[in-house]
Amino acid sequence: MIPHRAGSTRRLLVIAGTVVALAAVTLGRYAAQTVRPDCVVGVSRLTDGSGRTLPDSDARVWSDTELADRAYRLAVDSGRCDPPRARWRQWLG
Template sequence: MNPRPRARILPVVRVLALVVFGWYATRSVRPPDCEVTFSAFTGSDGQPLPENGEPVTWDELSERAYQDLVASGRCEPPSARWRHWIGWPRPGDARRRPGGRGFPRVPDAVRRPGPPRGS
């Protein structure tokens, strides 16, 4: 009993679709809540002027501005696309909790408003 050609190819197509979906889901993307804005002087053609004699593109300027925001702590670093789909906490979410893992504790005087202790 020989399976039909369509029945033989269906498992291969399923595995291929799963591999492509897994590859797409694990690609790094920027957080959706991080807005990058920048400006540049342009020539008559609308392209940014060269910096130090080297031509630059809009994508390079955008990436540089994003990396500056990540370095300053105003944006989260890129994470896997699937984390955004399920709302998984990003690596920097601990920063929003006082004493989160990997970040220094916020002093009590800063965290708790009110009269100073001992008075």
């Protein structure tokens, strides 16, 4: 039988406490992240014959992500979509 030492129990408690604290911090950070609620937005773009996106009237070429983000912001501004919020708020409904 292995002799029981008070130091090993204390060390085990410190390790367990550290793991629990790290898990709580990780969950807290995950829950606090800002996320978009489900919302469907339409995006369109004009391309040339090779499939390259044509610039807009200001000579800017928008990426697909930028177009989707812009469409979402416009939908939020018009009241068709809910604004982004903390993930934990979505868990509550």
